[in-house]
Amino acid sequence: MTNIHETAIIDPAASISPDAVVGPYCVIGPEVEIGPGTRLINHVTVQSLTRIGSDNTVYPFAVLGADPQDKKFEGERTECVIGDGNEIREHVTIHRGTGNGGKLTTLGDGNLIMVGCHIAHDCIIGNETVIANQVMLAGHVTIEDRVGIGGGAGVHHYVTLGQSSFIGGLARVSRDVPPFMIVEGHPAEVRAVNVVAMSRLGYASDQIDSMKDVYRRLFRDNGNMSSAIELVKSEYSEFSAIMSICHSLEESAKGTHGRARESRRTDDKWVSTSQG
Numbered sequence: 001m002t003n004i005h006e007t008a009i010i011d012p013a014a015s016i017s018p019d020a021v022v023g024p025y026c027v028i029g030p031e032v033e034i035g036p037g038t039r040l041i042n043h044v045t046v047q048s049l050t051r052i053g054s055d056n057t058v059y060p061f062a063v064l065g066a067d068p069q070d071k072k073f074e075g076e077r078t079e080c081v082i083g084d085g086n087e088i089r090e091h092v093t094i095h096r097g098t099g100n101g102g103k104l105t106t107l108g109d110g111n112l113i114m115v116g117c118h119i120a121h122d123c124i125i126g127n128e129t130v131i132a133n134q135v136m137l138a139g140h141v142t143i144e145d146r147v148g149i150g151g152g153a154g155v156h157h158y159v160t161l162g163q164s165s166f167i168g169g170l171a172r173v174s175r176d177v178p179p180f181m182i183v184e185g186h187p188a189e190v191r192a193v194n195v196v197a198m199s200r201l202g203y204a205s206d207q208i209d210s211m212k213d214v215y216r217r218l219f220r221d222n223g224n225m226s227s228a229i230e231l232v233k234s235e236y237s238e239f240s241a242i243m244s245i246c247h248s249l250e251e252s253a254k255g256t257h258g259r260a261r262e263s264r265r266t267d268d269k270w271v272s273t274s275q276g
Contacts, residue, residue, distance in 0.1 A: 005042075032065065035084070049077065049096060053084040053109075062092045068121030070098050070139065083109040083127075094119040101140055108145075120157075132169070142261060144179070146197060158255075158262035162248050164197040175258030178248040180211060180241055181219075190219040198241075207239065214242050218249070225249070 003018070004010065008026040016022060019036035026040045029048040034040070037055040044058045050065030058064070065080040067073065076099040083106075088094075092113050097104040101122030107113075108127040116134045119125065123137050126145040131137075135149050138157035143149075147161045150169030161167065162179030171188040182192045193211050203211075214236065217228050229246050236242040251260035 029065070047096075050080040050082070052082045055084055056082060056086045056088065058088045059090045059092075061090055062088050062094075064088070064092075064094045066093065066095050068095045068098050068139070070121055072100060073098050073121075076103070078103040078105075078121075080105045082107045083111075085110045086113065087111070088113045089115045089117075091116045092119070093117075095121045097122045098139070114151075126163075140261060146201075148197075156259070158259040158265070160248070160252075160260055162244065164194055164201065166194045166197065176248060176252040176255070176260055178245045178252075180245065181215070190215070203241070207241075210236060210239060211242065214245065218245070225253075 003020060004016065004022045005024045007024045008022045008028065010016065010028045011030040013030040014028045014032040016028070016034045017036040020034045021039040022028065023040055023042035025042055026044045028046050031049045032046045033051045035052060035054040038052055040058045041060055043060040045063045047063070047065045064082065078097040078099065080094055080096045081104065086107060086109065094107065095105060098121045105119065105121055105123050107119070107125045110128045111125065112130045114131060114133045117131050119137050120139040122140045125143045128146045129143055130148045132149055132151040134152045136154045138155060140158045141155050142160040144161060144163035146164045149167040150171065152170045153167050154172050156174040159173055160176045162177055164180050165177045166182045167173060167177065167188065168182065168184030171184055172186045173183065173188045177183050178190065180194050180198060181190045182194050183189060184191050193215050195208055198208050198211065214232050217232060218225070229249055232242065233246050252258045254260060255263040
């Protein structure tokens with residue numbers, strides 16, 4: 001296996017594709033799988049119980065599949081699964097799941113994870129996201145497809161970031177973010193429609209105008225949110241993107257402090273020790 005550098009340390013229980021590249025001074029632990037075309041440049045650590053798909057590039061000093069930073073973790077068998085075509089830059093950390101959080105941390109396909117980003121235990125990240133430098137994701141965060149996150153943002157545990165939303169740099173995100181919206185601030189609040197994302201996805205100008213109308217009615221006008229949602233649903237029932245916003249808001253309202261996933265926790269003994 002000439003694609004593995006002589007200085008790399010590989011556990012006998014690891015499985016590495018002949019088409020993968022493991023560079024100098026990498027450390028690969030037990031029950032790690034690395035797919036074809038994936039390249040670990042150098043000084044990458046993959047601790048254990050981690051599956052990495054095809055055609056990923058992992059830069060120096062990234063640490064993947066490490067134990068979760070959760071006081072409730074007692075060494076139970078949990079996993080980290082990384083898809084295909086991701087670019088994981090220097091000093092990124094991605095931790096495995098926990099026993100009470102689904103036992104799994106996942107990263108989908110085609111994501112760009114920039115320098116110094118931390119992805120904590122039990123996070124679920126979709127496809128084609130761009131997560132900028134020094135972003136901090138606490139445990140149990142869900143990020144849907146094509147989300148962008150500006151540098152230095154912090155996302156509270158159990159928050160969901162809706163598809164094609166954008167999080168401004170240095171934002172403090174403690175509530176779910178509806179799809180197709182831009183949030184900024186400390187704490188983060190909805191500021192505008194993510195017109196750039198909608199344009200890239202091929203939405204017509206009249207559809208974008210409809211989304212702007214919904215933004216004004218749901219987030220800018222002062223009034224009863226529940227009533228506004230019902231009116232929007234009746235008027236735009238055929239527009240799936242707008243329906244996804246309404247669904248997100250309804251689910252968030254059921255959760256704790258505006259976090260839908262937190263309402264579905266199964267661990268009754270949970271306390272605020274899960275900081276990522």
